[in-house]
Amino acid sequence: MALFGIRRLLTILLIIIRFRLDQLIDVTRLPSWLCILLRFGPWRLVPAPQHNRGARLRLALEALGPVFIKFGQQLSTRRDLLPDDVADELAKLQDQVPPFSNEQARTLIESALGKPVEELFGHFETQPLASASVAQVHAATLNNGQQVVVKVIRPDIQRTIEKDIRLLYSIARLVQHYLPDGRRLRPVEVVEDYELTILDELDLQREGANTSQLRRNFADSDLLYVPEVYWDYTRRNVLVMERIEGIPVTDVAALNAQNTDMKRLAERGVEIFFTQVFRDSFFHADMHPGNIFVSRKHPERPQYIAIDCAIIGSLSDSDQYYLARNLLAIFQRNYREVAELHIECGWVPPHTRVREFESAIRSVCEPVFEKPLAEISFGQLLVYLFSTARRFEMEVQPSLVLLQKTLLNIEGLGRQLYPELNLWDTAKPFLEHWLRDRYSPQSMFKRVSHRLPGWLEQLPNLPEQLLEGPRRPIEMPVPNTDIEHLERQLQQEKRSYRWRVLGIVLIGASLMQAELAHWSPHTLALGALGLLVLALK
Incomplete structure (x- = not known):
């Protein structure tokens, strides 16, 4: 294990040199011995790639493999910590990994379910539909004719993840100690969030339970459809669920070809998000385009289909209430109320000076509101607000980070479908109704x-x-x-x-x-x- 760690660390160092990530560090604020090492090390003879800093970091993570790719994806959601150009590049990371063999997949399924694949399924596709860093998916048919997908965790992936996470912690501590902005970037906290997320993704029973709950929350809804989980065929490392048929949400040409009401589709995405957050306090927190489809039925009243519920967010009653009031106060430009709400709900310490905090919020929000309302990024405004609050010792909770990330995804997707989408027109009545209803x-x-x-x-x-x-x-x-x-x-x-x-x-x-x-x-x-x-x- 120690030998693996040394070899893996050497691999990481070689990739750092290959992409000249050392050039992204401000050496003037480092200890003198480290400054000399970086200035005169032999790696300076390696030419730097012709890419910007964000692209070089993205390419380095892709070269390091699936665990680091997943980490980069998680890091891209922390826009409260990263410059926009770096976050935008990391968001491009694609989780495409070569599949593992059909024999391994069959062995894992048979070991988990205790029967041969031929007995379990009427038909099983040997070629996977998709392959990612944690699992891959095969199409199959149950003995009763029901079309399903079978998700299988990669063999030995947990051991690989645990080793790479230990290395990430070591790198994070070095970054925190030696980089000028190390403490502000909170690298150890980011690795902790990542560890929780990726270990949750290894438990497919947990994903199945999340899927069942979300399906129950939207039972008989024409807004969102969630596929059924087949629990008799589901274990910790195998998940069998209904196979869905729909149009990928990014396939705008196919959506237009069936005369989909794009304005309504975009608005319904926003409505689904706020319904999950405020009505249910249980929201799908990984709603990137690869996990969202649109039903081919009723294009005039388009219905979304959501898959991959491994990552779920939830807010406490108090966080729901204060978030709703904060959003309303922000768009009413009542910055005093925003500052007081942050203190009242404990997001910033009670000793925070209200006037000073109010002034900082105003300086961030006013330039944003100079734009037309339809062009204002709701999600980006939250990012700016959380970044400002960090200066006043706000500890951003994982649930709020997930909410911010999901809102950015929904907003970006909505405007891709319908560029004139005014998020506030949909959100404001929903929030006002929710607050009235809460105290009825x-x-x-x-x-x-x-x-x-x-x-x-x-x-x-x-x-x-x-x-x-x-x-x-x-x-x-x-x-x-x-x-x-x-x-x-x-x-x-x-x-x-x-x-x-x-x-x-x-x-x-x-x-x-x-x-x-x-x-x-x-x-x-x-x-x-x-x-x-x-x-x-």
Whole structure:
């Protein structure tokens, strides 16, 4: 293993020299010994390729193989860390890898499912439909005639990935320590994100579960179709699912040939994204063009088809709420509210100076809003906002990075299909409706009802708790002058506690009454009174 590591490291160094990546480093800010080594090393005799810096980095990652290609793809999503020219080049990385042999594929399938391929399938295509860094896909037919695809994880890929990830961590630490912008680029954090993503992709049962959930979320929807997973044929390293027929979303000529409503198709892509993020808090986070197709049915009401649900994003309730309010405030140019929301939701530290943060946000957003609204990049605006917030110690969460990446993909795809797409026209009504609905009485009662079983479980203990109130043991002696203050504080807490219990009881009673006798004005009034008591306790 150590020998493999040394050989792999030498390979990496040779490729760095071949593409003269050393020229991308500002040597003036490096330690003197490293500066001398880079200035006078023998690799300076190697001529530099006639490409820009982003292309040279992309070509180097392609030469290093599938694990590094996948890493470059992941890195391209971190536009909050990279210059645009580098991120654009890395986004071009194609995950095309030579397939492994048919014999290996059959052996893996038979080992996982415990039967010969001939028994499992009525027909099995030996030539793969597609081959990528982690898995390859074969077409097949079940014994009942159902057309399916069989996804198989590459043999020994986990061992290769683990070794390359260890090397990536070593390189990341060197970059963080020695490069001028090393700390700002957070290379170790990027490798950690990549490790989580690629290890998740190795578990096809997880991908199958994501696919089933997304399919359930859009059951009977004319917006999005998700293929069915066949669980009897699915294991950790083998996934069998329905084979879909559709037009690749980038095949504009074929879409136009069947008279697809391109404006509606682009708008529906935006609607699907916001529905996944805000209605379901479960969004497909790898919606690049290779994973999206368009159904051949109903071109006047085009329906998307999504595959490859290995990477899924999710937001907490609070992140959903603050994101919706942030987006609305940004487009209303209410920068003060944007700054306050970032502090309120904990995205930046509480000691952040609001005026200073507000000014930084204004300086980023105002130039963007000088463009016509239809030309504003929603996703890019988020990138600028997150980059600005980093200066104020914002720790960008992986879920927000996935959201930003997915929005950029959807937006770019939508404008490719329909260049005049105005993302805001679709997004604004959706966000406003979502915020109104979130605080409607029905929605509030629904959220409270989820907690009701836990509250009812505590009801038998309420009489004792109401009489005794909260207890606060005082273990240290206190000065006599503070005793009266502590007694007043304890009495106040007891009163507050009892009001809280009363509010919960009122809400519980309204929900039980609604369950028994359906909704009525009295039921709503009782629940509203309970909410008011909780708010004013």
